[in-house]
Amino acid sequence: MTTERIRILDDEGNLINTDLEPKIPKTKLKKAFETMVLLRLIDEKGIKLQRQGKVSFHIFTRGQEAHVAAALALNDEDWIYPAYREHGLALYRGYPLEDLVNHLFANIKDKHKGRRLPGLFGSKDHNFVNPSAPIGTQVIQAAGTGYGMKIRGENTVSTVFFGDGATSSNDFHSGMNFGAVTKSPVIYICQNNQWAISVPLKYQTAADSIVDKAIGYGMNGLQIDGNDFLAFYVAVSQARERAVRGDGPTLIESVTYRVGPHTSSDDPSVYRSEEEVKLWEKKDPINRFEKYLISKQVLKNGDRDKLTKKYDDELNRLIDEAAKLPKFGLETLFDDVFEEMPEFLERQKAEILQYKED
Ligand SMILES: Cc1ncc(C[n+]2csc(CCOP(=O)(O)OP(=O)(O)O)c2C)c(N)n1
Numbered sequence: 001m002t003t004e005r006i007r008i009l010d011d012e013g014n015l016i017n018t019d020l021e022p023k024i025p026k027t028k029l030k031k032a033f034e035t036m037v038l039l040r041l042i043d044e045k046g047i048k049l050q051r052q053g054k055v056s057f058h059i060f061t062r063g064q065e066a067h068v069a070a071a072l073a074l075n076d077e078d079w080i081y082p083a084y085r086e087h088g089l090a091l092y093r094g095y096p097l098e099d100l101v102n103h104l105f106a107n108i109k110d111k112h113k114g115r116r117l118p119g120l121f122g123s124k125d126h127n128f129v130n131p132s133a134p135i136g137t138q139v140i141q142a143a144g145t146g147y148g149m150k151i152r153g154e155n156t157v158s159t160v161f162f163g164d165g166a167t168s169s170n171d172f173h174s175g176m177n178f179g180a181v182t183k184s185p186v187i188y189i190c191q192n193n194q195w196a197i198s199v200p201l202k203y204q205t206a207a208d209s210i211v212d213k214a215i216g217y218g219m220n221g222l223q224i225d226g227n228d229f230l231a232f233y234v235a236v237s238q239a240r241e242r243a244v245r246g247d248g249p250t251l252i253e254s255v256t257y258r259v260g261p262h263t264s265s266d267d268p269s270v271y272r273s274e275e276e277v278k279l280w281e282k283k284d285p286i287n288r289f290e291k292y293l294i295s296k297q298v299l300k301n302g303d304r305d306k307l308t309k310k311y312d313d314e315l316n317r318l319i320d321e322a323a324k325l326p327k328f329g330l331e332t333l334f335d336d337v338f339e340e341m342p343e344f345l346e347r348q349k350a351e352i353l354q355y356k357e358d
């Protein structure tokens with residue numbers, strides 16, 4: 001069995017479900033659209049910088065930009081455990097673009113001191129937790145955070161994003177079960193983008209759909225068109241209402257597609273067809289949202305080009321500045337681990353510094 005998929009906009013961006021159409025202030029809609037346009041540009045620039053050897057790695061959000069809707073449906077105090085394609089949530093919450101660019105360059109201003117893969121960033125100020133590289137680990141972390149919120153009687157929720165591939169991990173099971181049994185305020189969002197690098201969805205589950213798993217854990221389940229901004233917003237809003245009411249967690253399956261490669265290290269042409277990608281490009285979340293916003297007079301024809309130009313200029317400026325800055329020295333690898341550095345590390349540090357001088 002599969003729950004009915006929530007869709008409010010059709011593939012072209014026409015409103016097809018007026019009953020479910022959410023009332024969102026125009027300023028928020030506009031800000032969300034701007035964030036999505038910015039994400040697309042970050043992808044375009046990020047991969048070029050990686051190919052030029054200026055940054056070491058790029059991870060794509062292309063095709064999955066509708067996740068920004070979750071930032072509008074949540075409160076800023078709610079915690080977000082991202083996977084690694086949810087940059088839009090941090091940006092919408094005010095994470096400075098300059099910090100993101102410096103992080104991508106792993107330069108001296110990188111808040112993560114060059115120690116994390118570019119794109120795997122977090123921010124304590126924005127309740128946006130550092131992503132974990134091992135797939136799925138954030139699911140159980142988010143469940144624990146939700147349980148903590150419940151014990152403290154806080155009016156907040158813990159939200160976790162993960163991929164279809166992550167549903168095959170042990171942590172998915174533990175995290176889903178723990179959240180459901182403790183009736184904690186957790187929102188589990190599976191970005192089912194059909195692929196886990198080169199492994200297609202059919203090898204992740206024998207179930208008809210990922211949302212069906214909610215039944216087995218005894219929790220609420222919603223399936224949405226994950227390229228439909230409005231459906232994303234409505235599902236997260238509903239899940240949040242339930243969670244803070246004390247009715248427990250929800251699993252949201254967002255059916256979407258990873259239009260870009262897995263990362264800058266991947267070549268998807270060796271395992272999937274061009275036709276499949278083209279089919280999904282027609283369901284582009286930004287185009288659909290733009291059409292809706294024009295119909296609501298939030299945007300005008302031509303506004304997107306102006307926004308793109310504005311962010312293009314801003315990104316170029318930040319990139320130029322970031323590229324000029326030096327990297328953290330090798331010796332900083334030894335910082336922040338022990339309050340007092342053990343003798344064996346002192347020795348290793350001295351050895352490294354010696355090589356550096358050679
Ligand atoms: C435990 C673990 N196994 C394998 C990997 C290598 N790996 C990195 S991303 C990835 C695919 C994850 O797919 P999915 O959860 O669908 O997320 P997507 O990349 O599609 O957004 C894999 C297998 C890893 N990081 N951690």
Ligand SMILES: [Mg+2]
Pocket residue numbers: 163164165191192193194195196197
């Ligand atoms: Mg996937």
